[in-house]
Amino acid sequence: MDHPTAAAKFVANDTRAHWHDKALWFVREKRDRMAHGLPEWEILRETAAAIKSHTITHLADLLEQFEENATKLGATVHWARDGAEHNEIVHGLLRDHGVKKVVKSKSMLTEECHLNPFLERHGMEITDTDLGEWLVQLRQEAPSHIVLPAIHISKEEVGELFHDVLGTEAGNSDPQYLAEAARHALRQRFVEADAGLTGVNFAIAETGGIVVCTNEGNADLGTSLPKLHIASMGIEKIIPQAAHLGVFLRLLARSATGQPITTYSSHFHGPRPGGELHIVLVDNGRSDLIGSDEFRRSLSCIRCGACMNTCPVYRRSGGHSYGTTVPGPIGSILAPAQDAKAHHSLPFACSLCGSCTDVCPVKIDLHHQLLTWRKLIAVRGLVPLSKRLSMRLATAVFKRPWLFNLGGSIARWVTPKLPRFLIYNPLNAWGRQRELPEFPKESFRQAWEKRRSSSGGDGKDTSS
Amino acid sequence: MSSRDAILAAIRKHPLEQTPLPTLNQDWIQYPDRVAQFTTVIETVGGRCIPVSSEGEINSHLKELPQFASAIVRCSTVDGIGEPTLDAGSVAKPHDLLAVDFAVLRGEFCVAENGAVWITDEPTPHRALYFITQHLALVVPRSQIVSNLHEAYQRLAFEKPRFGAFLSGPSKTADIEQSLVIGAQGPRSHVVFLLDDGA
Known part of the structure; x- marks a missing residue:
């Protein structure tokens, strides 16, 4: 389904569409207040962009350095060429440890690899522990936003869902009450889990450590109770030095939700005593992007979601209209790189206003890349006949x-x-x-x- | 070819002009009153900061907190503080800490710009305690406070297997219609005692 067709479904619910638009703009305004509160904001963005540019042009060396240092700390590093190999590695580890129940914190990479259905087919029970991710998992949907996965769901729908799944009072849609019910159920899942899966926000080549950021503390609960921790990351998540976290952690939460820092910014260096830490490095098309002068900079993305919150098309069409793991402006660049034919309409879901480029914390030239995609899609004859x-x-x-x-x-x-x-x-x-x-x-x-x-x-x- | 070698080869087959690392030596923000800045920010993220002049003062502040007064299972890694009922080091599995109502733990230092406290798993055999307790109090020496995150990383070395984290306020979520709910899955409250260490 192309973007306009899918978006038509979203805008059919006028009230919802307007609420969605306003809610995301509110997040964008919070981001602005945070950015304007720091006199060095632009220096931070430039520094972050330069670090990422260095990283991408030294990526193979940094990955080797990371592997060596992570191994020294007692972690095991795995390499996966694509999503299927990633899933095989994760499943193999879980199977060898006799794992039945898995808790997972937010990871767009495992979404990209479709890990959940794969593990479920092998008889494992997997729980997404970020509340928003759990909501979409229970509804058998994909997240519609990378930072706010359930932004498309109303509290009344959550109320009905929890009434069915958790037995909460019928008709009660108070967020406090519903979140409390989720807390109770999810804490039980943490205690019962045999393994904890997480994504990775940053992996430090110099130290061999990984950093995971959450607001709920779910990645920490999921990795401090079960002994087995598996962290999955795209190869572009590497940064050279721990000192660079000072730049990225200052930008990430401010850009994402307008917070000064995420509530939990956890640094894992090696497994915990008596535990195991496995880190899976996934390529899945990223090394091809490195070869592209036009789109290489899209690999700098730190997945803050700011480009989505500001995008007039995303705000009014909803994340599901993109039909991709990562929606919005950055998703409209990454998805055609994977499959231009399937995602030909996405670079056109853009007014070229350039707002995404203005807010991007790592200064990706998003709207220029979208325009470049349009040209390529036209050259390849993928533009629909009517157009x-x-x-x-x-x-x-x-x-x-x-x-x-x-x-x-x-x-x-x-x-x-x-x-x-x-x-x-x-x-x-x-x-x-x-x-x-x-x-x-x-x-x-x-x-x-x-x-x-x-x-x-x-x-x-x-x-x- | 192994996947490792295949991926590295796929990256290296694109020879790129290598760009240098930028300097981190910039005029990053400085706060003349770091404690005041830290206190303001931690309140905006749902936490609280209480400056105290002695450890005894912490105990009297704790008694006034309803979440402490009603706590049945209490843990503490700070000697003489928090009237512990359970020694976290004595439990075999971190899972046995699920019932902890209140934990008093040490933090290493504070970051004024974002209200964060750096903690590690060094003081406790089960790092789960920071996250599983219903309510958390951190005790940090008042002199240990930096203005910004760059200064924070200058203090940190990651040379051995170790867990460390910046904690900024209680666990929270806004995943239901963007309504902020404090106490998502981790601690429902977060208080930092800044203990005057005379420095």
């Missing part, structure tokens, strides 16, 4: 000024005389939610000519 024909028509008209002028004269004369059903016909997508403006009597060119001749000069207004 191709209309572009061809527009090209023919714009190339010939006489035709353009003639078309304008006819339209100004004819359109106001046409009955509504002819103007607002099913082919006029633009007119579905909009009224045409009143047609002027003359074209801009005619008005300009008239003005110039009456002022007797170059048309400049000298009356003021």
Whole structure:
């Protein structure tokens, strides 16, 4: 399904769509207050961008350094070329440890690899312990936002869901009450779990440690109770030195939710005494992106979600309309790199306003990359026929000024005389939610000519 | 070829112009009154900071906290503080700490800009205690407070297997319609006692 078709479903619920828009804009405003509160904000962004640029141009060396240091600390490092190999590695580890029950904190990578259904097929019970992720898991959906996975769900829906699953009071949709019920159930899952899975926000080459950030403390509960901790990360999550965390942790939560830092920023260096730590490094197409001059910088992404919160299209169309693990502006760059044919409509789900580029904490040139994708998708012939024909028509008209002028004269004369059903016909997508403006009597060119001749000069207004 | 070698080769087959690392030596924000800044920020994230002049004062503050007064199972790794009922070191499995109502633990230092306290698993055999307790109090020497996160990392070395974390306020979620709920899965309250160490 392409983006406009999927988005139509989301906007059909007008109240929900407006709430979604406002809620995300509120998060964007919180981010602004945080950014403006730090005089060095722009220096931080530039420094972060430079560190990431260094990282990507030294990636193989840094990965080797990370592996060596993590191994020295007692962790085991695994390498996976794609999602399938990642899933096999994780499943193999769980099987060898006799694991039945798994708790997992937020990890977009395991979403990308579709780990949950894979483990479930092998008879394991897996619980996403971030409250938002658990909600979408219980609804058998994908997250619609990388930081706010359940932003598309209303509290009434959560109330109904918990009534069915946890036996909470029917009709009670008080967030405090529902979160309390989830707390009780999830803490039980932590205690019963045989293994804890986490994502990775940053992996430090110099020390061999990994850093995981949450607000709920779920990654910490999930890794401090069971003895087996498996952390999955894309190879681009490496940073060179621990000191660089000072830059990234200052940017991450401020950009994501407008918090000064996440509640829990946990640094794992080696397994805990008597435990095991396995770190799975996953490529899954990332090394191909390194070779692309146009899209390499998308690998700098720290998954804060700021580009989604600010994007006028994302806010009004919802994360599920993208049909990808990572939605929004950054997702619209990453997804076509994986499969341009399947995701051809995403780079067009963009007004090129550039707001994403303005808020990106690592200064990815998001809207430029989206524009580049449009060109590539056109070159590869992946643009739908309707758009191709209309572009061809527009090209023919714009190339010939006489035709353009003639078309304008006819339209100004004819359109106001046409009955509504002819103007607002099913082919006029633009007119579905909009009224045409009143047609002027003359074209801009005619008005300009008239003005110039009456002022007797170059048309400049000298009356003021 | 192993997956490791295949991935490294796939990266190295794109020869790139290597870019240098930027300097971290910048005029990062400084707070003239770091304690005041820390206190303000920790309140915005749902926590509390109480400056105290002696350990005895901590005990009297604790008694006034309803969550402490009603706590049945209490743990403490700070001698003479928090009237512990359970020695966290004596339990075999961290799972046995599920019933802990209140824990008093040591923090190493504070960060003024974001209200965070650096903790490690060194003082306790079960690091789960920081996260599983219903309520958490941290005791940090008042002199141990830096302005910003860059200064924080200058203090930290990661040379041996060790767990460490910045904790900034109680566990929280806004996953149900963006309504902030304190006490998601970890501690429901978070208080930092800044203990005057005369420095």
